[in-house]
Amino acid sequence: PSITGQTQPAGQGGDGSAARASGGPSAAAPNAAAVANQTDLDGEIALITAVYNSIQDRFFRPLDSRDLLRAAWEGARRALTEQRKLPTGVDAPGLTGDRAGDLQAFLAQYRALLAQAGSGVDTRRVAMVASDLMTQSVGEQHTVFLTPDTYARFRASLTSDQGRVGLGILIQGQSAPFRISSVIPGAPADKAGVQEGDELEAIDGRDVRGLDLRAVSDLLRGEEGQQVSLSLRRRSGADLPVRAPGQIPAAATDTAGSTFDVKLTRAKFTEPPLTMRLLPDGVCVFRLSTFPVAFIVGPTGRTIGEDWDYYLEQCEQAGGKGWIVDLRGNGGGASLTQVLGRFMDAGPILVERDRMRGRYEQATDGHLFRVQRPLVVLIDGNSASASEAFASAIQEYGRGVVMGRKSAGALNTGNIVQLPLGAGMMVAIREVFTGKKEVPVDEVGVMPDVALTARDGSSVPQEAIDAALHPPAGIGPLPAGPSTYEGVLSAEELKRRTTPVLLRAEDAGRPEDRVQRGDLAFDTLHYYISDYPSLTAARERALRLGWQGVYARWIGSGFPPPFAVIVGYYKDGDGAHKDLREIYEPDEPHNPPQWREVESPVTLGDETIAQVGVGQNEGRIWISWRRGGTIYTVSQSIPPGDPQTFDEVARLSKIVDERAQAAGS
Numbered sequence: 001p002s003i004t005g006q007t008q009p010a011g012q013g014g015d016g017s018a019a020r021a022s023g024g025p026s027a028a029a030p031n032a033a034a035v036a037n038q039t040d041l042d043g044e045i046a047l048i049t050a051v052y053n054s055i056q057d058r059f060f061r062p063l064d065s066r067d068l069l070r071a072a073w074e075g076a077r078r079a080l081t082e083q084r085k086l087p088t089g090v091d092a093p094g095l096t097g098d099r100a101g102d103l104q105a106f107l108a109q110y111r112a113l114l115a116q117a118g119s120g121v122d123t124r125r126v127a128m129v130a131s132d133l134m135t136q137s138v139g140e141q142h143t144v145f146l147t148p149d150t151y152a153r154f155r156a157s158l159t160s161d162q163g164r165v166g167l168g169i170l171i172q173g174q175s176a177p178f179r180i181s182s183v184i185p186g187a188p189a190d191k192a193g194v195q196e197g198d199e200l201e202a203i204d205g206r207d208v209r210g211l212d213l214r215a216v217s218d219l220l221r222g223e224e225g226q227q228v229s230l231s232l233r234r235r236s237g238a239d240l241p242v243r244a245p246g247q248i249p250a251a252a253t254d255t256a257g258s259t260f261d262v263k264l265t266r267a268k269f270t271e272p273p274l275t276m277r278l279l280p281d282g283v284c285v286f287r288l289s290t291f292p293v294a295f296i297v298g299p300t301g302r303t304i305g306e307d308w309d310y311y312l313e314q315c316e317q318a319g320g321k322g323w324i325v326d327l328r329g330n331g332g333g334a335s336l337t338q339v340l341g342r343f344m345d346a347g348p349i350l351v352e353r354d355r356m357r358g359r360y361e362q363a364t365d366g367h368l369f370r371v372q373r374p375l376v377v378l379i380d381g382n383s384a385s386a387s388e389a390f391a392s393a394i395q396e397y398g399r400g401v402v403m404g405r406k407s408a409g410a411l412n413t414g415n416i417v418q419l420p421l422g423a424g425m426m427v428a429i430r431e432v433f434t435g436k437k438e439v440p441v442d443e444v445g446v447m448p449d450v451a452l453t454a455r456d457g458s459s460v461p462q463e464a465i466d467a468a469l470h471p472p473a474g475i476g477p478l479p480a481g482p483s484t485y486e487g488v489l490s491a492e493e494l495k496r497r498t499t500p501v502l503l504r505a506e507d508a509g510r511p512e513d514r515v516q517r518g519d520l521a522f523d524t525l526h527y528y529i530s531d532y533p534s535l536t537a538a539r540e541r542a543l544r545l546g547w548q549g550v551y552a553r554w555i556g557s558g559f560p561p562p563f564a565v566i567v568g569y570y571k572d573g574d575g576a577h578k579d580l581r582e583i584y585e586p587d588e589p590h591n592p593p594q595w596r597e598v599e600s601p602v603t604l605g606d607e608t609i610a611q612v613g614v615g616q617n618e619g620r621i622w623i624s625w626r627r628g629g630t631i632y633t634v635s636q637s638i639p640p641g642d643p644q645t646f647d648e649v650a651r652l653s654k655i656v657d658e659r660a661q662a663a664g665s
Helices: 032-036 042-058 063-081 099-117 121-135 148-159 213-220 303-319 336-340 388-395 462-469 491-501 527-530 535-545 573-580 645-664
Strands: 144-146 164-166 168-173 178-183 199-203 228-233 257-266 267-269 274-278 284-289 322-326 349-353 358-361 374-378 401-404 412-420 422-434 516-522 546-554 563-570 595-600 607-613 620-627 630-637
Touching: 032 630, 042 063, 042 121, 042 412, 042 422, 063 099, 063 121, 063 535, 099 121, 121 144, 121 274, 144 148, 148 422, 148 527, 199 213, 274 303, 284 303, 303 336, 322 462, 336 388, 336 546, 358 535, 374 388, 374 462, 388 401, 388 422, 388 630, 401 462, 491 546, 491 563, 527 535, 535 546, 535 573, 563 573, 563 645, 573 607, 573 630, 620 645, 630 645
Parallel strands: 284 322, 322 374, 374 401
Antiparallel strands: 144 422, 164 267, 168 178, 178 199, 199 228, 228 257, 274 284, 349 358, 349 422, 412 422, 516 546, 546 563, 563 630, 595 607, 607 620, 620 630
């Protein structure tokens, strides 16, 4: 059910507080197109309407329309005041608490306000500020309005598409000596052989001993293609990062303890979300900067789950004795289950509740790494969302020691919504509680087991190293639970069976959607049982129905990708039929449906259903059909305000079904 519904994992939003720290979109020069066409407000009206309806449809508790629209009205007036265009004599809208009526009353007065303001108004700016303040009035950290620029950066952080120009090094120390604390794999410094622990002595011949960190950073920055010369001293016994095969430095091969010069060319690079280094003590430090979307292939050529498997194996091969997962500064993301699943398979790891009184227990992905070592988790005040979910699960189940400072206190489950005018937003669709004690983290934070005083965020505290080598009594790897693979096909087999029938990029109707975003095999029982009121009951259901796994692909531009094709396998047609129709045994726990069934525009296979999402699935439509023991689903995410027609979903479904018949599925 969670596969069909495509609800977002906990911590999807990251730290929403950062997006609204300024109290609204930053001031900008008037948009020329908006000024020239101020009488044409269709786009701006569509934006405000979409924000209003998205909040009302999806937020995890009912909201008063008057509070939302009063905040939007204040935002519009504030933006006009900034432009010195606020007119007099336009009354605020009369609001009664009726959702539809209040919106119409607001839009009428909004048009009157802008008409009275006259020419030269940046109407797009007014709509952005009105939307932002309306969203802020909810007072929840995962319900955040994102201007077009912020939305683009946010999408990039989830898909590993973001890049920056520079050298790819982090500097430790506010004053000399300045030591390189981290080298980003694949960045110019890494390619030139610069290593963690190297001490910076000069930049382009200028001695840095009399400079502060800000001045050093300014000297290191520059434009793409510009060269810079660094004078470095390599200390004996410096920690060396674990490198992928073939990633051998081409320069800077001087012996330890000597000073050498290296010339670098500033270039654009993408920082991988996960890096690892082995300390001399035998502790592997895993630095996770974000929780990227599970199906996205990152700069390493692997998904985040594959990255964890790779680096954990590298740690074993290097003789690692303990693990430190560094989540300091990590604002969250979308792959909590994949990351946490490498360290524990107990559950639930989270419990969520929504406005429809549903209860949703969450499991890891079931991919426990083959060896388990003592674990320390580092957090700070900027560790938010999925980072807090990770830390709280490790802490509550006694899997490891959490060290550092209290986390941000920003943990609820959010949906990403694409809005008109290139904007976006996050809406909290579920309230999140910890998995074992069922206590809130949002606005509270995770208290570390061991508090550490503030220090440089890039250094590894000695206390963490000691705990990774000598964990406290009763803290450590957990007993193995029931097999997560029982009755489920392997990822390789799921891919082999499904690939011939999947949608391809060229199948998309619009040229801009002809891009394949990623695939994911749902190859453990844990994928099935998540989102049910009871993980135990869900496991029993999966085994009873003969569920064998799912393989999915996402295609299309933007984020979330607009199209997905999902293929689920069962031992026989009866189990597939009961899951397709969501048929439950008497007294079997299940959550209220987040969809409504409509007449299907096509008839495929043995039975076909078409559904329109409601609540947390608002804005999504899908067609599902069964052929024997296989269920096929093609879904589309539709931005607010766009017509919800099944034309494209029906066309793509026919393509998938034709391929299924040709493949003999």
